[in-house]
Amino acid sequence: MPTGATDPSDQPDRPDLPRVVAALRALVRLPTVSHRDPGRVDTAVFDAFHTELARRFPLLHAQLEATRVGGHGLLFRWPGADDARPVVLMAHLDVVPVDEQAPWQHPPFGADLVDGAVWGRGTLDDKGPLVVVCEAVESLLENGFTPAQDVWLSFGSDEEVLGASAVAAVEELRRRGVRPWFVVDEGGAVASEALPGVAVPVAVVGVTEKGVTSLLLRAEGRGGHASTPARNGPTARLARAIARLDRTTMPARTPEPTLELFRRVAPHLPGPLRAVAANARRLGPLLTRALVAAGPETAAMTRTTLAVTTLSGSPALNVIASTATAGVNARLMVGDTVEDVVAAVRRAVADDSVAVEVLERGEASPVSPVDDPAFALLEATTREVFPDAVPAPYVMMAATDSRHFTAICDRVYRFAPLRMTKAQRAAIHSYDEHVRVDDLLDGVRWYRRLLEGLPA
Ligand SMILES: [Zn+2]
DSSP states (O other), X not given: OOOSTTSTTOOTTOTTSOHHHHXXXXXXXXXXXXXXXXXXXXXXXXXXHHHHXXXXXXXXXXXXXXXXXXXXXXXXXXXXXXXEEEEEXXXXXXXXXXXXXXXXXXXXXXXXXXXXXXXXXXXXXXXXXXXXXXXXXXXXXXXXXXXXXXXXXXXXXXXXXXXXXXXXXXXXXXXXXXOOSEEEEEEEEEETTOSTTOOSOEEEEEEEEOEXXXXXXXXXXXXXXXTSOOSSOHHHHHHHHHHXXXXXXXXXXXXXXXXXXXXXXXXGSOHHHHHHHHTTTTTHHHHHHHHHHTOHHHHTTTSOEEEEEEEEOOSSTXXXXXXEEEEXXXXXXXXXOHHHHHHHHHHHHOOTTEEEEEEEOOOOOOOOOSSSHHHHHHHHHHHHHOTTXXXXXXXXXXXXXXXXXXXXXXXXXEEEEEEEOHHHHHHTTSSOOEEEHHHHHHHHHHHHHHHHTOOO
């Protein structure tokens, strides 16, 4: 693995570096990897992260009221001139582990500054967005600014695994009677090459996210010695169930946010596509068929997906399984419920001897409004800071901590104000994750303008 010596001027705290860049580099160097098993979390590194964050943003820590929630989650309150319409700005401190075999060009926890970018795990997901929020607040505090409304910062510490600290933050807000006007969390970005044929960047704001539900298919039988097999045992019945499930698709439709996305990018599409997109509402079924036909990625935009992931049978080659199981990961499109999915899976399996159990229940998030003053504020801020980009809603495929906030807030928007190329988006949870310095500075400007624009 290469060392961090690629840039000779690469000092931890080069004086000419913008503060936000120095802060990001210091925080990326702390490997705050979360684990499903809390016992495997290196709590010392999360403690060090808190210390470093306080050192980098001293006014934020001195002037905002901090509450620790759910382990290493942080909830800050910045009192505004009014508390009638509080807002919540979110990010998370933890990162996914690094695959040691992946060919990173720069060490994943080195935070090298190369070619005008900071490289490393978490630079986009989600330490970059975290530092731009903090820098915006810190610089406004330096100017003696008071926001028009209460501003809460909610930083989860286990977003990549459980999201328990976000749940704890929601509980704390509920306990204090806070009902946020809107929430902004990670999710969308100022995405270039967002859609085929669209030359301009699209500032996509997630207004709903798919729900994650896990099911277990279980077939049972007598088991026994492999020398005396009977027909139609647990593995055979399970295999049949899986094959049937593989031929099953949930009903496809194009949800409202996707129709609105197409309507907004229509003027930037070439000829015939432009007409279809502009009339997306009327031509909905046609659009749905086109998205399904275009491949698994666009098909996932139109429906609940089912994927068989884990499999288990007998523990030994010479033993017949008495139980065979298959895990099914479902991603629920808004409009479908967990009960709909369970019913569809039972119908597809069509075998009462194969049990279907729900292991993890996650409904699709409700759709946040687009025709609304809060969304209009995000949109106006985006047009100002990213004048070349088209702001548009979309349906997020992945899960974020902000889904927990839908319990106390109707307007949950998933958007990081950072430009991201297709390659950068692909690097998230993968390798060569990096963020450009100029893009961090734009991100700070976006949050500053958003906070300055909160209505009285
Ligand atoms: Zn994230």
